[in-house]
Amino acid sequence: MTVRTRFAPSPTGFLHIGGARTALFSWAYARKHAGEFVLRIEDTDVARSTPEAVQAILDGMNWLGLSWDEGPFYQMQRMDQYKRVIQQLLDEGKAYLCYCSREELDAMREQQMQEGKKPRYDGRWRPEAGKSLPAVPAGVDPVVRFKNPLTGNVVWDDLVKGQISIANEELDDLIIARGDGTPTYNFCVVVDDWEMGITQVIRGDDHVNNTPRQINLLQALGAQIPQYAHLSMILGDDGQKLSKRHGAVSVMQYHEDGYLPEAVLNYLARLGWSHGDDEIFSMAQFCEWFGLDHVTPSAAQFNTEKLNWLNNHYIKQADLARLAEDIAQRLALAGVQVHEGVDLQGVIALYRDRAQTLNQLADSVAYFYRKPEVDAAAQEKHITADIVPVMHALFAVLEGLEWTQDNLHHAIEQAVTANALKFPKVAMPLRVMITGGAQSPSIDAVMTLLGKSESLARMQAILRA
Structure with missing residues (x-):
């Protein structure tokens, strides 16, 4: 079976460093096994998805050099397919219409919490043998719910976290289509992974809770269950959840801040994965070495100092003509023109050993092309x-x-x-x-x-x- 992995971001914001690591690991796994890497844009959140965010994802992937073999596929262009599968589940009695109003659901959950129970849908519209359903109310657009198994456990061998088991009793009947007929996120993911033949789903561990629901849906469809690998979260330098002040910014912000893509990739590769004491390696070497068995299940910690050290290494190794083209553009943005001045490659060769970023390098050499302000x-x-x-x-x-x-x-x-x-x-x-x-x-x-x-x-x- 051909290995097929996917990266499936939601275009509700930029491609951040955590998403980039997920993309890198998925890409490397496919390359390691001579497989195929699929890019899918999960844009069903119409209110928050924007064309600008889609472009930011594509720009980030292209800058990093994470080329995809198929796609990008857009979920909004696959609505007819999702609705066809929903109808199939309804026809097979594996899904049903639920007419609960928002007020009924709120009251249901409020009562459950007062009784010390976990708030969840109580199955009142779920058809069962010998059960009488409520009268269908007028003027209510029903949602479609999946008939989740009532007993047993969902068990999978996570390629990073080991065996995980979730009792079906913990899961209620998932809404797979809203009242307006729009399919929901978890359902679209299942259909896409199934029809695109995804063999390994590599994603962040914030999706662990979605996995048992998705496995149950796949089983109901008679689909092959992919292997799952859930990557741990990334913490900032201070050990707190990654935020904008320590790394959770657009991947393209790293470009603007003067990082080389090979430095960012090399750094991301070591963020939760290791190959002995190796710190510096090419992406070809990374793909050869990469395996999910060497991904740590514990949280990885972002270290700006190490990223800067790696960036300095790659600046020192980079082709001078490539650096000169980049530095000329950065200086031009600051109003400094280099075309009729000192040979820029020679200037860069003199300065690059001490520069941690291309912005630092550009600032350092600017005085060759304009009169300096004396400190x-x-x-x-x-x-x-x-x-x-x-x-x-x-x-x-x-x-x-x-x-x-x-x-x-x-x-x-x-x-x-x-x-x-x-x-x-x-x-x-x-x-x-x-x-x-x-x-x-x-x-x-x-x-x-x-x-x-x-x-x-x-x-x-x-x-x-």
Whole structure:
């Protein structure tokens, strides 16, 4: 049997980091077993589903490189199929019409809670042999309920959590179609998984409670039951439920914040799954290693520090032309144009080892393409009255210099020796004049890239002030 997995997000918001991990694990499982990965958009919540959210999901999947083999399928385009299966269940006596009003259901649950019972539908419209049903009320559009088994247990071997057993007595008769005829979420999922031949359902553990209902529905339809794997939730850095302030943002926000997709994927792969002590690996290697038996059933904890470390690694490994194209776009958004300036690839090569994000990298190199704002505190600290004459003398030497990194380095060392100073006493004020701040790679390398004319102009602007 061909392995077929699916990712089935609801387009009621963005693709967040938890959804992306579910998509990654489902995709990797299919790739590991030379199977097929299906993308399905569960858009039956018409009030909350939006085209923008659908596009955000597709953009996030494409940015991560999680390509699907079939789809995207949209549930709203399959309504006729769901209604046909609902009618089949009604005809076979496996579902029935329920005419309870909202007020009746509320009163039913209120009484049950007062009696200390679990609130649930009491089956008053469920047809049974020898049972008299209430008179059909006028003006009520009935819902359709599934006749859940009354006894026994629903048992499945969860591929992450182990064996799970739920008593049918805990489940009431699920509504599978609303009064207006619209099929409900749990029913649509069942029909889709059945007709799309899904063999493994990999999803978040917030769906565990849906699983016994879905298994019962599949059995009623005579369908093959897929294997289920429920992934534990992701906690934030502080151990609390993941929120917007620590990761539960759109996957595309990571792009905007300067993360590379391979870093995000590598990080997500290790979020609840492990392969020994391996931390850095390609997606090809991940697919080869991946197995649900190495997914932990306990909650995974998001660690921004580790994500930043991985992103730095991938920035250092990335193709310079690719980085230059990205950084040019980020700088353009900040009003900085690079096309007629210093070679951007050379600048990136100088800076990328210390950048945790592409935004940091773009900010770090912007001064090559526009006059920097000089940090007042750095200027006061490093360009002191006693060092200004040294800088004037160095400026005079640099004016007549053939502009190479070796020559620049030698000139700075001569200034250090001639004035009996330590190297930073000369390099730091030079750094402030050239870059605007006290942090940069080797200043002779920076000045080599920036060029003679621009470097001297920046020195002169401070020395004349």
